[in-house]
Amino acid sequence: MASSFWNIAYQQAMRSGVFVAKVYSFLHVTTNYLAFPAYAFGPSMIPTLHPSGNVVLAERISKPSRGDVVVFQSPEDPNKLPTKRVVGLEGDSVSFVVGPGKNDESRTIVVPKGHVWVEGDYIQNSRDSRIFGPVPYGLIQGRVLWRVWPFQDFGPIGPPTTT
């Protein structure tokens, strides 16, 4: 009778193990191929996102186009995931002010193939392509759809509101 106790215990363990594996795999496939939540904080996307933090829902299905807000791996540190707006696609000519508020000097760059140009909505305080250059498509993690938390900010992310 002792062996059948261990038999049953073993079966229960296997069943739980398989269940955990199924749940983990389902979560992995959903967050890596469909949609995932991301936490964005900082002043660079005012007024679209709140500086003290928003949780947003991002989807991985569509290819980002001009005007989309995207989550991507920073070219300066692959462990960081900034959220910025796509301002230029490959081939676009992007003009930007080098130091807004300091001077009016501006430069124009053609976005190279396979890259996008991202800028924060609040360019006075935003680390974006003006500092680290165009971002290759391979670093883009997803396109932001909705602000999810806190509840007061619930709503879709749309084109930049003109300040």
Added chain:
Amino acid sequence: MGIQNLLWQVTKKAFTGGIIGVTISDRCCSVVPVRGDSMSPTLNPQRNSYLDDYVLVEKFCLQDYKFVRGDVVVFSSPTHFKDKYIKRIVGLPGEWISSSRDVIRVPEGHCWVEGDNKASSLDSRTFGPIPLGLIRGRVTSVVWPPQRVSKIS
């Protein structure tokens, strides 16, 4: 209705198996074929596509992106993000690389990759340092053909 039930059971099992397979391939390791001879003689020493090497690519390195000089990695091309290349890391962030005419510093968050077969390799000497975020895995060993099974150094 027995056959319908059977079909549904098989589909469910196949679906679950597929999802678990995808997760293992993304998080743990996968086997990929090597095309081209840019990593000769380490990979694909003969120019014959019937004898292409298949290598084991481990994905655990993507948790923290800590690589060392000499790692052979798979990465997405900076210009055509759907293409994947296999090259060796020869420069880590902050190091200096002597390119054709001048000396270049590898920026933070980037690495310099070159193929072992310098004559026939499209690598950082052409498209510059690549962001570490483009790396999709590290090659640990050759698994096919059987006579070439070995660890990559």
